[in-house]
Amino acid sequence: MPLGVDPAQSFEVRQDDLAKVQWREPRGDDGLAKGEADVAIRRFALTANNITYARLGSRIPGLGFGYWEFFPAGSGWGSVPVWGLADVVASRHPNLTEGTTLFGFFPMATHLRMTVGAVSGATVLEESLHRRSLPATYNQYLIANRGLALGPEAMDAYMVLRPSFSLSFCCATYLSEQRWFGCRRILISSASSKAALGLAMLLAGEGLEVVGLTSRQRVAQVAARAVHDRVLPYEEITALASDEPTVFVDIANATDVTRAVHDHLGSGLRTSIAAGFTHGSDVSEALPGPRRALFMAPAHMQRLQDLWGKNGYWQRFTEAWQHFHALIAKGTAFVHTSGPAGVERVYREVLEGRVPNDTAHLLSIR
Template sequence: MDVSTNITLCVPRPPSGQSPDVAIVISTPKLTYIPANHILLRVDRFGFSANNVTYQALGEHPHYRYFDFHTTPEHEEVSAKSHGIVPVWGFATVITSGHPKIAVGERVYGYLAPTRYLLLPVSPSDVNKYAFYISRPHLPADYRPYNQVLRCATDPQYTPNPRAEDLTMLYRPLFWTAYWFEDWLWSSKISGVAHITPKIIGLTSSRNMEFTKGLELYDEVLEYSSFTASDSFHGREKDRWVYVDVAGNAPLNQRVFDHFTSPYTGVLAAFITLGMTNLSPSDVCVLAPGGAFLHAKWLAVRRHELRVEEIFTMQEIAWKELMRDCGGWVEIERAAYEKIIKDGVRPSKGLVWSLWDSDMPVPNATRL
């Protein structure tokens, strides 16, 4: 294996006119000069899911700006104007450090890039026992959680074994979005559910019905094609509903919205975008009427309302519960990027990738 060569997965930006479904693997030399207050990471592996495809689809959306986190490598086949980098959550090891408080050999977890080697600028004074922060002054201040790199040695949620790392890469980003969304929902006046026990209904496709019911997370699970025929959606004029869109399925969202235009179906108190798992890189993003929930923005609010110790305790308890329950939900698998784009992934599969795989080609540039 050629350790002197870097490999990076790049995707076309919409203005390039290229198909967004055709990614390109770029080969560049490994950096030998590391500036002060920078670190060079060896990205060992990272999780990849519909969440990352959403990052690509929303890469240039002004509300998200996912392509602004990592710099496109300089190469004759790509440029910062033609291609972007889809962020990934993964584990890495510090192999060179230009910061006096960050040691070579440290294991870290964060919002990385799909590459072998990653150079990151560290905020000179923003390093503590638990984490350090990447300097990205071009991004809004409330994107700070995405700039955080956790130091595994002091991370209370870290377990030093491959299986636990795999589950962390797959679940941690999505789980904390869901966790803090629920916190926001219970704190929000729009839901009107602060003093009642809500009924939670899940909507899914016919092929995923068995899996979704088996999670035992919902009071009821209904199919996309027939949910409006359920008794739960009729004769409930006084009910208040909160619809959380995690799929980004525009026709389904319209059906939900149309259903609640009747005076006999209750009130749709909120219609909020939380995720867009059905979104493909070529789709146009349309947010729900209630807007999108952005985890980083709400967490910034809660940091002013709760002590850091309280937040850590809340998260540690919730994370341990998830790790206890989620092991049987998913099988770890590796599959190529183009297969995910074309065929999707079964809900029971979790994808973990590495650009260090022994069968990975090291071309100058290869389109997938």
């Protein structure tokens, strides 16, 4: 299938207003250079994790890159990165054949042209010039039938859950390495999110009190997952004992919630970690208590792979992932939507936080 057959190829958002969107016409097919490949994006997951990518689209202090850099769009516009499956439809790389299915990092689009580097075992390296300085974890693609070999339902769960669980896994490992910063209480915002649920699951059995914060209407549903010791609505932050040394892992980065936690806990808050950004990317506000620390999972993934070796990292990750998949997948409805109108509708639902935490979306533009 040649590049550019679909009239609405690429979904883009305004960098300064994520609610404004456009569909960009495909570019013409100017032929493949040696080492290039065209892939047709089959389907992808869209979750709050992808909104975090958009919030961090432009470079911010401490990050060193911005997510708009992966798939450049028109001036002022951005392509939201997603995790999904794509089929190689044309290739001029000797070790990547047409018909190969890849799992990895893609734009919300029908096609992507890739510059393929090494193909080793199940791993395909993307080495387009503009991506070489970006975190390596996003430039590694898996040949699905070699590196994953999952059935359709398990593959849907993997697309939805693996990216957010990477944050859970790396953050739990970091907290353990730091010996919980001398605290026995871990407070996690956006407790209904997959990243927060994964983190709470991984902290169980460590002798910690794990407290989740969420909206009032989601308290019962989150508590039913039975991974937190307590689940509180945001309005009841003051119910927490303020003299208990606490680590705050902020998944939402909602200004009012973050300030309420800092105001109430004060000196009892030993560490405040900004780990998710579904409500904004600003971490510069001066607050009572410790200065907020920015936690970026890609940097920690690379650090742990250097420490344990790639095989060691993925072995540990996969063992933890299997437990998380068993916990979450059975209670999650995986909803498939296709076509530009459906994609835009679901995007707005995710952006506005209107997706129930027991629902996950898989999208296809075609």
